[in-house]
Amino acid sequence: MKTAAAFALSLLAAVPFVSAHGYVGTLTVDGKAYKGNTPNNNKIQSPIRMISDVSPVKGATNKFLSCGQNAQKAALVADAKPGSTVSFQWVNGQGGNWPHNVGPLLTYMASCGRAGCANFDSSKAQWFKIEEAGLQKDGTWAQAALMQGKPAVVQLPSNIAPGEYLIRHEIIALHTAMTLGGAEFYPSCAQLKVSGSATGKPDKTVSLPGAYKDTDPGILVDVYDLTGAYVFPGPAISNLAGKTILAVNGTQTTVAASKAASSSSHAASSSHASSSTRASSSSHAASTSSHASASSAKVAATASAKAAVTTSSKAAAATSSKASAAPATSSSVEYECDDDEETTTQQHPRSYSRVMAAIL
Numbered sequence: 001m002k003t004a005a006a007f008a009l010s011l012l013a014a015v016p017f018v019s020a021h022g023y024v025g026t027l028t029v030d031g032k033a034y035k036g037n038t039p040n041n042n043k044i045q046s047p048i049r050m051i052s053d054v055s056p057v058k059g060a061t062n063k064f065l066s067c068g069q070n071a072q073k074a075a076l077v078a079d080a081k082p083g084s085t086v087s088f089q090w091v092n093g094q095g096g097n098w099p100h101n102v103g104p105l106l107t108y109m110a111s112c113g114r115a116g117c118a119n120f121d122s123s124k125a126q127w128f129k130i131e132e133a134g135l136q137k138d139g140t141w142a143q144a145a146l147m148q149g150k151p152a153v154v155q156l157p158s159n160i161a162p163g164e165y166l167i168r169h170e171i172i173a174l175h176t177a178m179t180l181g182g183a184e185f186y187p188s189c190a191q192l193k194v195s196g197s198a199t200g201k202p203d204k205t206v207s208l209p210g211a212y213k214d215t216d217p218g219i220l221v222d223v224y225d226l227t228g229a230y231v232f233p234g235p236a237i238s239n240l241a242g243k244t245i246l247a248v249n250g251t252q253t254t255v256a257a258s259k260a261a262s263s264s265s266h267a268a269s270s271s272h273a274s275s276s277t278r279a280s281s282s283s284h285a286a287s288t289s290s291h292a293s294a295s296s297a298k299v300a301a302t303a304s305a306k307a308a309v310t311t312s313s314k315a316a317a318a319t320s321s322k323a324s325a326a327p328a329t330s331s332s333v334e335y336e337c338d339d340d341e342e343t344t345t346q347q348h349p350r351s352y353s354r355v356m357a358a359i360l
């Protein structure tokens with residue numbers, strides 16, 4: 001299973017570092033796209049609550065944990081219905097791909113009450129979690145798809161009662177989460193109006209901030225030395241559950257290519273830090289591993305291409321089912337990193353093995 005291990009590594013490292021941090025550039029509800037405002041630049045009417053800064057919310061008790069940095073009430077409310085497909089296209093500060101690939105994605109909702117979302121204060125929100133996605137069966141984090149430019153896609157609960165809701169999509173970037181306070185929270189809220197006549201209400205709700213602690217095992221965690229399944233922070237998924245549809249959007253192609261690439265080498269390594277143009281980004285260095293991606297030139301020739309397709313189908317199937325919402329389970333299969341050629345500055349080879357062993 002060397003190839004599976006290598007495959008996981010290559011996916012983690014497949015996309016070069018672009019720019020730190022980011023925001024939700026586009027929200028799509030059942031195919032209707034709504035642009036978001038760039039931070040602190042309120043030019044367009046949007047259902048996405050604009051933030052003031054792309055940088056992460058730090059600290060589990062930070063007041064901006066609810067909807068992001070100084071989030072402002074939004075002008076629009078997007079129409080939705082029970083079971084709607086909602087996607088969040090996260091972008092970096094320049095509009096390019098999301099720059100991080102380690103850590104979970106979580107989605108919460110909260111009723112805006114009778115008065116609706118237009119003036120609803122998110123610090124009063126009573127949140128329920130509708131889905132979460134962490135480590136995938138292929139060894140990558142759900143967040144890695146965002147780094148490849150894909151949106152995070154979720155389905156609203158099929159039985160959710162009508163009314164206006166905030167939907168809160170959250171990325172937690174864990175590349176520096178091995179130290180207290182190192183986790184990066186990126187919450188984003190959008191305003192939805194759910195139609196229909198369903199009657200579902202959440203049994204339990206939480207406050208954000210409130211539901212997380214900086215010492216939670218899913219927040220203070222060395223993902224490069226993970227010894228068991230990843231433990232999501234916050235409450236369990238609500239009785240009013242939605243679904244994760246993360247990998248539906250073209251993952252198969254990407255996965256196959258990446259796996260093929262990985263079989264040829266771990267290559268270059270330059271890592272986030274050295275490829276970044278921002279001196280200040282050193283805190284990102286640990287993010288994507290120094291096990292950098294292989295050159296795409298080698299991809300086509302590899303014998304594992306066929307196997308890659310098979311695996312990617314399985315991965316996609318698993319991800320599109322409930323499997324993606326469940327913590328990964330360990331198996332007895334042994335994995336090791338494929339440290340064969342061209343590898344230069346791997347920082348976490350052993351740790352990666354352990355991550356993979358824990359999740360595959």
Ligand SMILES: [Cu+2]
Nearest residue numbers: 020021022099
């Ligand atoms: Cu960042």
